Amino acid sequence: MNQSRKNHLDERARIIKAMAHPTRLFIIEELEKEERCVCDLTEEIGADVSTVSKHLSVLKQAGIVIDDKRGNQVFYRLRVPCILNFFGCVESVLESNAREHAALFEFTGK
Amino acid sequence: MNQSRKNHLDERARIIKAMAHPTRLFIIEELEKEERCVCDLTEEIGADVSTVSKHLSVLKQAGIVIDDKRGNQVFYRLRVPCILNFFGCVESVLESNAREHAALFEFTGK
DNA sequence: TGGCTTTTTGGTATAATTGCCAAATACTAA
DNA sequence: TTAGTATTTGGCAATTATACCAAAAAGCCA
Structure with missing residues (x-):
């Protein structure tokens, strides 16, 4: 690097x-x-x-x-005005985490 | 809160x-x-x-x-595929910082 | 199995972050 | 000037992050 x-x-x-x-x-x-x-x-x-x-x-x-x-x-x-957009991706990570957690729950019941 | x-x-x-x-x-x-x-x-x-x-x-x-x-x-x-976009705002903060620094230099010579 | 490679984990020392209190600074208004 | 309000700064203790080494774990292949 x-x-x-x-x-x-x-x-x-x-x-x-x-x-x-x-x-x-x-x-x-x-x-x-x-x-x-x-x-x-x-x-x-x-x-x-x-x-x-x-x-x-x-x-x-x-x-x-x-x-x-x-x-x-x-x-x-x-x-800088763009900070709001900045968090769009953080949200999608969060949602993705939540979906995975839900799927895991479906599967294991935990 | x-x-x-x-x-x-x-x-x-x-x-x-x-x-x-x-x-x-x-x-x-x-x-x-x-x-x-x-x-x-x-x-x-x-x-x-x-x-x-x-x-x-x-x-x-x-x-x-x-x-x-x-x-x-x-x-x-x-x-999550959106991480690249995520950094767009960070860049604009950086560029904004750089511009300010340059303007300050113009003004004070430091 | 034994040796080799790749990756993770545990331990530890050092550095950075955080939050509060107390004190300093800056400003307003009487 | 003095009192009062708003904000920042210094100091300190507690927590968290970081990087390395050593050792463990997991997988490959002869």
């Missing part, structure tokens, strides 16, 4: 890793609807503000969200 | 997390072309066989790949 390909894989993994957490997926889903301030997200998520702030920081570092300070609040929104 | 949504987020995060590693992205890319045995992947990746085997196990657990034993070799292939 050459260095250029390795770098490219590292970059992509970094972005995907930024999405690989339930709370951060939640944030992405919410931001698909409309921008949110940290306080609103914190309330919806039900974790410590500092935790939510760090999740947002991970998403921002990866280039997935962008922030906008207005008054003493910080509003976040998606930076 | 209700329990059903939380479960759904957990499942999706698990699948995305399975992709969130450079070596596993490499494997997915290679399997897009055609199925591969563990030995071929190991040679291309240049890590210990046991390491590659464990990466494959992660992908299999997530339902992303499927294995097929033939003789004393095990061949892996993608289980």
Whole structure:
């Protein structure tokens, strides 16, 4: 594997890793609807503000969200509009897993 | 956040997390072309066989790949055909990041 | 069977992630 | 300036991920 390909894989993994957490997926889903301030997200998520702030920081570092300070609040929104489509494939893996599980149940009864 | 949504987020995060590693992205890319045995992947990746085997196990657990034993070799292939599209969005994030970086360079010279 | 190849599993050391608390920072408004 | 609100940062403990080596398991063939 050459260095250029390795770098490219590292970059992509970094972005995907930024999405690989339930709370951060939640944030992405919410931001698909409309921008949110940290306080609103914190309330919806039900974790410590500092935790939510760090999740947002991970998403921002990866280039997935962008922030906008207005008054003493910080509003976040998606930076790239295609994230919704992004999850289409994840869903089809999930559905495929579910189908397999159901078939296995049919067969073994477990 | 209700329990059903939380479960759904957990499942999706698990699948995305399975992709969130450079070596596993490499494997997915290679399997897009055609199925591969563990030995071929190991040679291309240049890590210990046991390491590659464990990466494959992660992908299999997530339902992303499927294995097929033939003789004393095990061949892996993608289980869901849409993974290639999946990366379209990751690319656009990367390109967006690159553009921003270039613009910043124009502006600050750094 | 015995030797060979391929793959997986167990063990272990190291590194990265996560979540909370406490403290710092930034801004508003009185 | 002082008090109050919103957010970020530093520090720390607990958990999880990663990579390697050694050994086990599974299959081939002489």
